[in-house]
Amino acid sequence: MQKKAKNRAEIIEQLKERMNSFKLTVTHDPLVPEWLAADMLRLKSDVFVEIVLLDDCPLKPIYKSGGRFYRLDDIAEFYETYE
Numbered sequence: 001m002q003k004k005a006k007n008r009a010e011i012i013e014q015l016k017e018r019m020n021s022f023k024l025t026v027t028h029d030p031l032v033p034e035w036l037a038a039d040m041l042r043l044k045s046d047v048f049v050e051i052v053l054l055d056d057c058p059l060k061p062i063y064k065s066g067g068r069f070y071r072l073d074d075i076a077e078f079y080e081t082y083e
Contacts, residue, residue, distance in 0.1 A: 007080075008077070008080050011076040015040055015076060019032065030072040031070065031071060032071075033067060034068040034069065037059070041079060059075065059078050
């Protein structure tokens with residue numbers, strides 16, 4: 001079992017490693033596909049979509065190339081707040 005991340009920098013590094021495991025390039029402001037964002041937060045797709053629709057949710061979708069993406073920093077903020 002992995003040790004739980006303690007701060008945002010550690011969470012971001014952990015999430016970047018997860019992106020790398022799927023052979024996705026991590027840039028200075030990485031965007032994460034919706035399916036991977038749900039996987040990173042250990043949520044089912046339908047639960048993830050319900051959470052994203054909440055007004056106070058820090059995860060806001062970015063529409064690009066016909067898909068929904070999320071900023072890695074926003075995922076880390078959500079992870080830090082709700083995990």
